[in-house]
Amino acid sequence: MYRIQLDNTVFEGENAVYLIDADQTTLVDTAVATPAVRADLEAGLGRHGVGFADIDTVVLTHWHPDHAGLAGAIQAESDARVIVHAADAPIVDGSEQPLTADPDQQRETFTAWGMPTTARERLQSFFESAATGLVERNPTVTPVEDGDVVDLGGVTLETVHLPGHTAGLCGFAFDPTAMGSDGLVGDDRSSDDHTGDEPARSAIFTGDALLPRYTPNVGGADVRVEDPLATYAASLARLVDRDPAVAYPGHRDRIDEPARRAAEILAHHRERTGRVVDVLDRGPATTWEVSAALFGDLEGIHVLHGPGEAFAHLDHLAGAGVAERNGATYRLVESTPDVDALFPTTRLDDAV
Numbered sequence: 001m002y003r004i005q006l007d008n009t010v011f012e013g014e015n016a017v018y019l020i021d022a023d024q025t026t027l028v029d030t031a032v033a034t035p036a037v038r039a040d041l042e043a044g045l046g047r048h049g050v051g052f053a054d055i056d057t058v059v060l061t062h063w064h065p066d067h068a069g070l071a072g073a074i075q076a077e078s079d080a081r082v083i084v085h086a087a088d089a090p091i092v093d094g095s096e097q098p099l100t101a102d103p104d105q106q107r108e109t110f111t112a113w114g115m116p117t118t119a120r121e122r123l124q125s126f127f128e129s130a131a132t133g134l135v136e137r138n139p140t141v142t143p144v145e146d147g148d149v150v151d152l153g154g155v156t157l158e159t160v161h162l163p164g165h166t167a168g169l170c171g172f173a174f175d176p177t178a179m180g181s182d183g184l185v186g187d188d189r190s191s192d193d194h195t196g197d198e199p200a201r202s203a204i205f206t207g208d209a210l211l212p213r214y215t216p217n218v219g220g221a222d223v224r225v226e227d228p229l230a231t232y233a234a235s236l237a238r239l240v241d242r243d244p245a246v247a248y249p250g251h252r253d254r255i256d257e258p259a260r261r262a263a264e265i266l267a268h269h270r271e272r273t274g275r276v277v278d279v280l281d282r283g284p285a286t287t288w289e290v291s292a293a294l295f296g297d298l299e300g301i302h303v304l305h306g307p308g309e310a311f312a313h314l315d316h317l318a319g320a321g322v323a324e325r326n327g328a329t330y331r332l333v334e335s336t337p338d339v340d341a342l343f344p345t346t347r348l349d350d351a352v
Contacts, residue, residue: 001179003248004044006031008066014252015066017041018205019048020179023153024056028172028205029250033069033136041070052077057152058139061207062169063088063098064221065134067250072137083150085161086143087224088168094138099223099304100127109223113307114286114328123303130300144170154178162209162239164232166222173204173244204242207250209235210258214251215265219315220308227319229312233269236262237344263348269313274339276313277332280323284331287311316342 006015008031015037018028031037045051055078060068063084071082071092082092090096099105103124110120144150146161150172157172208216218228225231239247239262247258255261272294279285279293291298291310298306314330317323322337323330 001176002048003254004041005252006037006040006044008032008037008251016248016250016252017044018248019045019050020152020155021048022155025050025054026057026059026152026155027055027074028059028248029061029067029207030058030070030074032066032134033073034133038070038073038136054078055080057150058082059150059157059172059205060084060088060092061171061205061209061250062166063091064166064208065131067207068092069135072135072139075139076137082139082141083144084141085159085168085170086145087163088166089141089143092139093141100131105223112287112328113291113311114288115307116288119288119303126300126303146170157205160204160238160242162206162235163225164218164228164235165208165216167224169207169209169235171204171206171209171239171247173202173242176203176246202242202244203246203248204239204244204258206239206247206255206258210239210247210255210261210265211249212252212255212261215268217305217309219310219312220305223308227315229269229273229316230319232312233266233343236266237346240266240346240348260348260352263346263352266343266346267349267352270339270343272309273313273316273342276310276317277322277337277339280317280330280332281335284326284329286328286330287314288328290314290330 002019004017004019008015015031017031020026031041052074055074058071058074058080060071074080075082084092091098144159146159148159150157155178157174160171160173162169162171218232240259243259247255249255276290279290287307287310291307294310295306318325320342322334324333
């Protein structure tokens, strides 16, 4: 198994695409379909004697263009099967439009968030300019569900549904010893070889469910997700319970203590929910106003992600009866809520 690192200036940067040299030559994620990234991916595959036409299977962790953008182009050259969770399949195959391409959904969402006209216009302008060319073509997809096993011939991937960042985001768990050697080999062998004396007991591709540096956005990254913060918190708790030895994320380097990283992100969201309570304690506020208090002025895609994150926390508080919503405005109805009680507990809570 090889990691191919790709530059990506559109989203979080440094996409990680994984090449599995099994009976079925497989890619986990494909990166965005800009000409520069496509050329980089072709060059990275070429270093291992593989071209688009040689790919038998594409496994997508989720629908975002920086992970699925080249799936259709690869399928067009190779007739590869493209596997993605059923909840994200309609966006990947083009039968459903994401918020970035749906003006009606934008209008409804931005009104609910109390987003001012100037910010809406700025964000819509960003969509029109930056979203062009991110997906080369829509593939025909093979949908999977939680627990489904993807057989690559000599290597199997277990589908682990980890929604929150998107409705259908999935991890794919595997036995790294089936990859050959210890299974933990990157393009740069000197920096990515497994350093332990024994092979890792388990591994998982996590897409954007778990990242080494950023906390994945919830609320704005996929507005279809109901109760996005609670949904994502449950996914993080599931990762802690599974306790894989290593995780391969969709951006940057591998994560050697995935359960601990998942617990850290849970702790981050507990702290952020406390900050949202502090904002509402000063008086009623819209999602946009809470976003401004948390993140200040935002640019580019963050004009979507900032209020989306604020909404996820506000929606969670409202669902728990700590806050109530009236139109676009939320007000606190419980002055000193137990924020910790709003999140799942894990065995690592005291360790982070």
